Amino acid sequence: MSDKGLLTGEHFLLGDYAAAEGAILVGCRFFAGYPITPATEIAERMSTRLPQVDGIYIQMEDELASMNAILGASWAGAKSMTATSGPGFSLMMENLGLGIMLETPCVLVDVQRGGPSTGLPTLVGQQDMMQARWGSHGDYEIIALCPSSPQELFDLTIRAFNLAEKFRTPVLVMTDAEIGHMTERVVIPQPEEIEIINRPQVRKGDVEPDHFRIYRDTDTDGVEGTVSPMAIAGEGYRFHVTGLIHDELGYPAMNAESSEWNIKRLVNKIRAHRDEIIQLEEQNLDDAEIIVVSYGISARTSQWPIEQARKEGIRVGYLRLITIWPFPEKRIIELAKRIRAFVVPEINMGQICLEVERCAAGQAQVLGVNRLGGDILEPQQVLSAIRKAAGRSDQPQTDLQNRQTER
Amino acid sequence: MAESDMRLEHSGHEPDSQSDWVTGLHPMDVLLRGERLPHIWCQGCGLGTALTTFIGALQWLEKNQNWDLDKVSVVSGIGCTGRIAGYIRLDSFHTTHGRAIPFATGLKLVNSELKVVVISGDGDIAGIGGNHFIHAARRNLDITVICVNNFNYGMTGGQSGPTTPHGARTVTAQYGNFEHPFNLPYLAAAGGASFVARWTVLHARRLEWTLREAMMHSGFSFVEIIAPCSTSYARWNLEGRGLDPQKLGRRGLEVMKHYQQVGKIGHDTHPKDAAIKVNEKGEINAIVEGVFLNEPKPEFRAAIKHKTQIAKERWSAAKKVLDARLKLPGRNDVVERTEVQLGGFGGQGIMSAGRIIGQAATLYDKIEACFTQSYGPEARGGAAGSQVVVAGEPIHHPHLIAPTSAIIMSQEAYVKYVPNLTSNGTLLIDDGLVTLPEDHRQDLKTYGIPATQIAEELGNARAANSAMLGFWAAIVGAVSQAAMRQSLADSVPPKTLEVNLKAFDVGFDKGVEVLK
Ligand code: SF4
Numbered sequence: 059m060s061d062k063g064l065l066t067g068e069h070f071l072l073g074d075y076a077a078a079e080g081a082i083l084v085g086c087r088f089f090a091g092y093p094i095t096p097a098t099e100i101a102e103r104m105s106t107r108l109p110q111v112d113g114i115y116i117q118m119e120d121e122l123a124s125m126n127a128i129l130g131a132s133w134a135g136a137k138s139m140t141a142t143s144g145p146g147f148s149l150m151m152e153n154l155g156l157g158i159m160l161e162t163p164c165v166l167v168d169v170q171r172g173g174p175s176t177g178l179p180t181l182v183g184q185q186d187m188m189q190a191r192w193g194s195h196g197d198y199e200i201i202a203l204c205p206s207s208p209q210e211l212f213d214l215t216i217r218a219f220n221l222a223e224k225f226r227t228p229v230l231v232m233t234d235a236e237i238g239h240m241t242e243r244v245v246i247p248q249p250e251e252i253e254i255i256n257r258p259q260v261r262k263g264d265v266e267p268d269h270f271r272i273y274r275d276t277d278t279d280g281v282e283g284t285v286s287p288m289a290i291a292g293e294g295y296r297f298h299v300t301g302l303i304h305d306e307l308g309y310p311a312m313n314a315e316s317s318e319w320n321i322k323r324l325v326n327k328i329r330a331h332r333d334e335i336i337q338l339e340e341q342n343l344d345d346a347e348i349i350v351v352s353y354g355i356s357a358r359t360s361q362w363p364i365e366q367a368r369k370e371g372i373r374v375g376y377l378r379l380i381t382i383w384p385f386p387e388k389r390i391i392e393l394a395k396r397i398r399a400f401v402v403p404e405i406n407m408g409q410i411c412l413e414v415e416r417c418a419a420g421q422a423q424v425l426g427v428n429r430l431g432g433d434i435l436e437p438q439q440v441l442s443a444i445r446k447a448a449g450r451s452d453q454p455q456t457d458l459q460n461r462q463t464e465r
Numbered sequence: 466m467a468e469s470d471m472r473l474e475h476s477g478h479e480p481d482s483q484s485d486w487v488t489g490l491h492p493m494d495v496l497l498r499g500e501r502l503p504h505i506w507c508q509g510c511g512l513g514t515a516l517t518t519f520i521g522a523l524q525w526l527e528k529n530q531n532w533d534l535d536k537v538s539v540v541s542g543i544g545c546t547g548r549i550a551g552y553i554r555l556d557s558f559h560t561t562h563g564r565a566i567p568f569a570t571g572l573k574l575v576n577s578e579l580k581v582v583v584i585s586g587d588g589d590i591a592g593i594g595g596n597h598f599i600h601a602a603r604r605n606l607d608i609t610v611i612c613v614n615n616f617n618y619g620m621t622g623g624q625s626g627p628t629t630p631h632g633a634r635t636v637t638a639q640y641g642n643f644e645h646p647f648n649l650p651y652l653a654a655a656g657g658a659s660f661v662a663r664w665t666v667l668h669a670r671r672l673e674w675t676l677r678e679a680m681m682h683s684g685f686s687f688v689e690i691i692a693p694c695s696t697s698y699a700r701w702n703l704e705g706r707g708l709d710p711q712k713l714g715r716r717g718l719e720v721m722k723h724y725q726q727v728g729k730i731g732h733d734t735h736p737k738d739a740a741i742k743v744n745e746k747g748e749i750n751a752i753v754e755g756v757f758l759n760e761p762k763p764e765f766r767a768a769i770k771h772k773t774q775i776a777k778e779r780w781s782a783a784k785k786v787l788d789a790r791l792k793l794p795g796r797n798d799v800v801e802r803t804e805v806q807l808g809g810f811g812g813q814g815i816m817s818a819g820r821i822i823g824q825a826a827t828l829y830d831k832i833e834a835c836f837t838q839s840y841g842p843e844a845r846g847g848a849a850g851s852q853v854v855v856a857g858e859p860i861h862h863p864h865l866i867a868p869t870s871a872i873i874m875s876q877e878a879y880v881k882y883v884p885n886l887t888s889n890g891t892l893l894i895d896d897g898l899v900t901l902p903e904d905h906r907q908d909l910k911t912y913g914i915p916a917t918q919i920a921e922e923l924g925n926a927r928a929a930n931s932a933m934l935g936f937w938a939a940i941v942g943a944v945s946q947a948a949m950r951q952s953l954a955d956s957v958p959p960k961t962l963e964v965n966l967k968a969f970d971v972g973f974d975k976g977v978e979v980l981k
Contacts, residue, residue: 063780067787070824070834088575090567109776114574114769119600123567126560130540130571133558134579138571156561240863241820241836243827291556291572292579294535298498298551300559309501310551310559361861437862 063111064249071244073208073237074099074141077167078107079246080215081139084254086165087113088138090127092120092146095179096235097169100141121149128164129157133299135290137219141167143235144177147186147193154228155194158324160299161273161288163222163257165215167231169238172405172431182235183431184354184405188412190230191383197321199328201335202230202383204353208242214380220255221335225327226285232382234405236355236434258287262294271306272297273323285327328384336386339378342368346375347398348447350440351390351414353379356403359434363441372448382410390417399423399447403440405431423447496520496534498554505548509699509717511692514666515613516549518690519584522676523555530681537580540569542589545620545694546613549584563594566601569608577607577766580680587614587628591647595627602656605684606765611676612649612687615694616702623697633747634701642747650757653687654736660686661736661758666693667724668754675756684764691741691752693720702748728752791951795831800857803943806868806885807851808878809895814930818872819851821934821952822944826855829948835860848877855943870941872933874898874916883909893937895929912940914975920968931957931965932972939976946973 065079078100081089089104091097101117108115114131118124121142128138142150147168157164172178173185186193190202201221205211211233222229260270272295274286289295302310303317311320328335339357341364343349348367350360357378367374377393379386390413394400399422402411408426415424427443429435445452497520506512526532534555541550543562550557560568565583573581583590590598590612601608617635618624624637628646635642650661660682664672672690679686693699695717731739732755742751805822809815816838823836838851852865867887873879874895886892888908894901896913905911916932931953938949950969957965 063777065787068828070820070827070836088571090571106776106779109769109773110780112773116570116574116769118567118570119596122564123570123597123600126564126567127571127574129560130558130568130573131575132571133568134572134575136575138575153561153564156564160558236837236863239837241823242834242860289556291538292536292576296535296554296556298557298559300551301561302559309498355863359862434862434864437866 063107065107066246066248068243068245070241071208071212072099072241073211073233073239074169075103076208076212076244077141077215077231077233077238078103079244080212081137081165081219082107082111082113083246083249083252084137084216084219085256086137086139086219087111088128088131088136089113089140090116090118090124090131090138091140091142092118092124094121094143094146096171096238097141097143097146097167099238100167100169104139121146122152125150125153125157125166129153129160129162132162132164133160133291137163137223139165139167139219141169143169143171143179144173144183144186145175147189151189151193155196155198156301157228158194158198158200159301161226161285161324162228163219163226163288164228165218165222165231166228167215167233170232170234178431180235181432182355182405182434184234184356185409185431187232187382187404187406187409190232197325199325200230200383201225201227201328202232202381203337204232204379204382205237206354206358206378208237208240209244210380211237212244212246216252220253223255223257224285225331226257226288227324227328230383232354234355258285260287260289260293260295265295267295270295270297272299272308273304273306332384332388335381335384336389337380338386338389339376339380341376342373343375343377343393345373347373348401348444349375349377349393349397349399350401350403350444351377351379351410352403353382353410356405356435359437360403360440362437363444366437366441367444367448370445370450372444372450374444374448379410385413385417387417390414391419394418394421397422399425401425401427401440401443401447403427403435403443405429405435493517493520493524496523496554498552501552504552506545507696508714509693509695509720510545510713511615511666511690511694511717511720512545512549512613514669515546515584515611515690515692516552518666518669518673519549519582519611519676520553521673522680525673525677526680532580536578537582538569538572540565540572540581540583542585542594543620544586544589544618546584546586547589563589563592563597565589566594566597566608566610570601570606573606573608574766574769581608582611582680583608584611584613586619587612587616587649588618588626591627591649591652599652599656602653602658602685602687604765605657605659605762607683607685609679609682609686609688610653611679611690613690613692614649615692615698616646617694617698619694619697623694623700630741630743630747630749632743632745635698636701646741648736648740649689650687650739651736653685654758657685658687658758659684659760659762660756662687662756663689663691663739663752664754665691665724665728665752667721667728671730671754678756678759682759684762691724693717695720723749724752728754730755732756786955790955791829793829793831793947793951795829796945800832800855800943802854802856802858802860803870803941804865804868805853805855805937805941805943806865806871806882807853808871808882809849809874810847810877811849812927813849813874814927815849815874816851817956818930818934819853821949821956822855822937823853824955825944825948825952829951830945832857833860835863837863848875848881850878850882870937872937874929874933876900891941893933893940895933912936912976912979914972916968916972919971920964923964923967923971925961925964928961928965928968931968935969935972935974936976937972939973940980
């Protein structure tokens, strides 16, 4: 046990609570949110825990306000977070865009439930995966991570903050109702055992305010995709930031050249560091003829069918996308050249499946395994798809199998 | 200096030489981003005056109240007024439409040293941002909101908005506005603002004094500035009608003249009575101005801080419990995947019983467990269900595939869950609450104890779940007795610890007996 209100050691912890504890351990001291199932427990935990570590919890009037409040908090120097689910995620899209445009570090946890609209408030879905990528208008790159257990929800919340701070951008943790509402062992390390990254920042007096560029194009090396130091409010830089297309000073610059500069800057700072951001878990890929590509709860429930299929002599590999965005294109393209098929189980109509198809580009078959929210995938569904991909015959299965979409 | 001269002076400079602008041209230049000038506002627009009075107030505060202007943040939304953030040389944030107030809320809550001022238009603050406005007022957060009201959406060409007078004309109300406007001071006051004022830009000096006061006020302060929109609103309404459309400056002046005719100073007017009065054509015929409300009231950030001490005490208590947890060696025998279904009704502690099993397994037996519970409609209306999987290996599939044992404490739960049990599974019931029907499954190993009765006899009916847990631990054996006891001790309120442990032990002994 550590003092200063930090929880450490081994706990039997609800997934949503694990997200909150991860945030607190990495230094999050501001949470703004709005109640929504199944993300509410994150807010509840934060409301109890943040005051214990001199942090601020506030329930805002809606998700638009929540997202904006965490941006304001970040510009005042705090590591900040919000958490929501489908309908609230939609409302947050507006100011997620502002966060990206202003280059504001912060973390948004989406505990996905079935949609669209009010959908299935208490039941699982993985239907926001494309919204995570493209949900706010305009061109940008986003970082999104996808945990498969409460422990990983804890770990990835920490990583999300580190990536947010490093790249000065909002980072999404795309979890789901199943993981969020699941209680399992969560091991919380001592604070000094985890990596904590803080934003590049100028403090009062570091730079002559007149020479300070809040969106300096390149660092001294002139490397593209570098992240320029941020100033925070109250340090004497008297900077300006805007959601308009802007120049290095943060001033509105409404023309095509500035737009090109501005958007490329937002996109490149992530693209240039793809290899560092992308995290995958791989099993048995060397000899694989079939690869199950999945993420979150669906990756986890694919483990048993994969073991089963290997017992049946099918050479199946497992590729779990811990980072969903940016998408691990390079790896999929590479694998597509030497395997027979990808099987993509997910609790939606086939969203990440589209990305796998794009990268496979006809070189390998792509089979989606889908369930449309409300419950996790049946192991049997995934097993059948693997058999089918391998050209094996399949025993008659449950009617759920009929929902399988062949692509 | 006339605006046209400023333009001449400032054209052709590169942004690189920011400091060039601070040449003492005008005392206010230090607070203007000269390199951003000329501004985009129309001639005759009231926004220039709004900005000047704001700067005047800030400079006064710097000089007379020792304000460090480095600590002032200006936050704007979208619209003509929203551009103020881009012209003022302070930390300034030009956010999204309507969202300046929540952004400001984040700034202020994190750093209470900051003086945070929101300046935006009527459409931004009272239209798209109306919800944020009333809630910030309700919290009495220590920020200042300045709303420049020109009765329409100027930047997009003069559409009706939440403050357009009834009967007035706009590009989207060519037959006269059929909606009724907000009385903004009343809205702010009703929301909970502790400082509320209004001035037209004509009363520039009084406006400046009020802005000083508003910014010094501790709590949510709101100042409405009535200002001409020479291009859009004035075009369609009394103040500017019949004037040459090319002469915007002149139109603005006409509006100011009109303010002089209709404006009336009325400090302490009840905000309810501060509605702007119009005739049937929507032409303004009375604007009451002044400071309507200025009352001391506990400020929000202070209220939050106040709770910190209680929170910390709670943490110390929780930490003590955590520190007292036993360190058990864990088990090293093989544990097969055990799936446990728990069912009963609300209040029996079905959720906590499942959680206690899972916690015992992971923390004290050091094997794996995954606990899930029924949420939503299913979990309401009396029925309660929870599931826990215990295994020696990582649990990939978190749900019960074929429950190997069940703890059932109501007839309803019996009906619902027993059919799912795997053949040869173990069913444990509170036989005081569950009656086995004639067609009860014979392929199950069924055992019962009157758990509720046992608990009642021990003095607390709510310990019935503990008796069932003891019974389950003895019969199923997937989790050790010691682990279960410790997990139980972690989970129940200290006052009921003894009775719960007793109930557990009674249940456990009964289980051992049954197995003999
Ligand atoms: S449109 Fe109206 S409010 Fe906007 S700058 Fe012009 S006169 Fe001012």
